[in-house]
Structure formats: structure tokens, C-alpha cells
Amino acid sequence: AQSVTQLGSHVSVSEGALVLLRCNYSSSVPPYLFWYVQYPNQGLQLLLKYTTGATLVKGINGFEAEFKKSETSFHLTKPSAHMSDAAEYFCAVSDRGSYIPTFGRGTSLIVHP
Amino acid sequence: ETGVTQSPTHLIKTRGQQVTLRCSSQSGHNTVSWYQQALGQGPQFIFQYYREEENGRGNFPPRFSGLQFPNYSSELNVNALELDDSALYLCASSSGQFSYNEQFFGPGTRLTVL
Numbered sequence: 001a002q003s004v005t006q007l008g009s010h011v012s013v014s015e016g017a018l019v020l021l022r023c024n025y026s027s028s029v030p031p032y033l034f035w036y037v038q039y040p041n042q043g044l045q046l047l048l049k050y051t052t053g054a055t056l057v058k059g060i061n062g063f064e065a066e067f068k069k070s071e072t073s074f075h076l077t078k079p080s081a082h083m084s085d086a087a088e089y090f091c092a093v094s095d096r097g098s099y100i101p102t103f104g105r106g107t108s109l110i111v112h113p
Numbered sequence: 114e115t116g117v118t119q120s121p122t123h124l125i126k127t128r129g130q131q132v133t134l135r136c137s138s139q140s141g142h143n144t145v146s147w148y149q150q151a152l153g154q155g156p157q158f159i160f161q162y163y164r165e166e167e168n169g170r171g172n173f174p175p176r177f178s179g180l181q182f183p184n185y186s187s188e189l190n191v192n193a194l195e196l197d198d199s200a201l202y203l204c205a206s207s208s209g210q211f212s213y214n215e216q217f218f219g220p221g222t223r224l225t226v227l
Contacts, residue, residue, distance in 0.1 A: 045218070
């Protein structure tokens with residue numbers, strides 16, 4: 001079964017600073033990879049996904065992530081944090097051909113003025 | 114276009130009771146997945162319904178059951194509630210059964226079991 005690890009339950013950055021949220025997965029075969037954002041009292045919203053093709057994936061709200069097979073990683077970045085980016089971020093992974101995603105435990109992004 | 118809606122928003126039950134949660138999928142979507150999100154955790158997949166058939170199940174006991182209707186809305190039923198069932202229950206709809214299809218999540222139902 002797939003597993004996914006998000007390093008750091010909390011990440012704190014200043015407004016305007018680089019955002020880096022880490023995600024590593026366990027599969028030896030490249031899976032499908034996803035990043036979701038969850039604002040308080042809301043459901044999850046897809047930020048971006050990697051299924052095939054270009055390894056640098058651009059998403060909504062200025063976020064992007066790079067699939068690195070050799071490192072089994074899919075870290076999420078944003079060049080300049082905004083206050084509105086403060087939320088919970090979840091990395092998810094799924095075997096190709098599967099119906100079932102496995103989510104990480106989440107990273108809470110805190111943005112300081 | 115109406116998004117995914119869930120009802121009720123909050124629910125309080127006592128141990129041993131039964132509960133039914135409801136989800137209306139986004140227009141044009143034929144697949145609904147249900148997730149349990151415990152406090153401070155990521156969502157855990159419960160099961161998926163595709164065109165009214167259960168199409169995949171996570172590591173949840175049979176007292177978690179579901180249903181999908183011809184209009185693709187769905188219900189999650191939990192029997193013999195336990196304290197550990199307290200969580201946010203999320204449903205997500207998509208236009209296909211595979212995980213690469215984008216899932217659109219509802220706001221969730223917060224279940225508290227006393």
C-alpha cells in the first residue's frame with residue numbers, strides 16, 4: 001500500500017517569503033500525486049496534480065510542485081507567501097489505475113505579516 | 114453550477130446509535146467518494162460509489178455502508194457508533210472513478226459521538 005509523508009506538521013513563513021512544503025511517497029513505481037488545500041471549516045480544494053508528462057506542475061494561486069522520481073518527492077512551492085495562503089495543505093498519492101488516494105497527515109501553513 | 118453539498122453540517126449522537134449523512138454531487142458527476150477526517154489527520158478513504166455501485170473500499174468495518182441514488186447523490190450510514198467515529202466526514206464527487214479524475218469536495222459533516 002502507498003504511504004505518504006509530509007515533513008513538518010507546521011510551517012511558518014513571513015509574508016512575501018518562499019513557501020516550501022515537503023511531501024515524500026513510498027512507491028517504486030511513479031504514482032499519481034496531488035496537493036490539496038483546506039481552509040478552516042471547508043472541504044479540500046485541489047491545487048495541482050501530477051499524472052504524467054512534465055515533472056514541474058503549475059497549479060492555482062501561484063503554487064507549483066516538482067515530481068522527482070529519484071527522490072520520491074513532490075514538494076510544493078510558492079515564491080511569495082500571502083496572508084490568504086494560511087491553511088492546511090495535504091499531499092495525496094494514488095497508484096496508477098487505482099480509485100483510492102492516500103493522504104498525508106497535513107501541514108499547517110502559518111503566514112506572519 | 115452547484116457545487117458539492119452535504120447535510121447536516123453538524124451532528125451529535127451517542128455511542129451505539131446509527132447515523133445517516135447525505136451528499137449531493139456536482140452536476141454532471143457520476144462518482145462519489147467518502148472520507149473520514151479525524152482531528153489533526155488527513156482524510157481517510159472510506160469507499161467510492163460509481164454509477165450506483167460500490168467501487169472500492171478502504172479499511173473500514175462493514176458498519177460503514179453507503180448508497181448512491183440514480184441522480185448520483187449519496188448517503189453514508191454508520192451503525193453502532195463508537196467514540197472513535199467522531200470526525201469530519203467529507204464527500205467528494207468526480208466525473209469518473211479513477212483517482213486521476215479531479216475530486217470536488219463538500220464542506221463536510223462534523224459528527225460528534227458522546
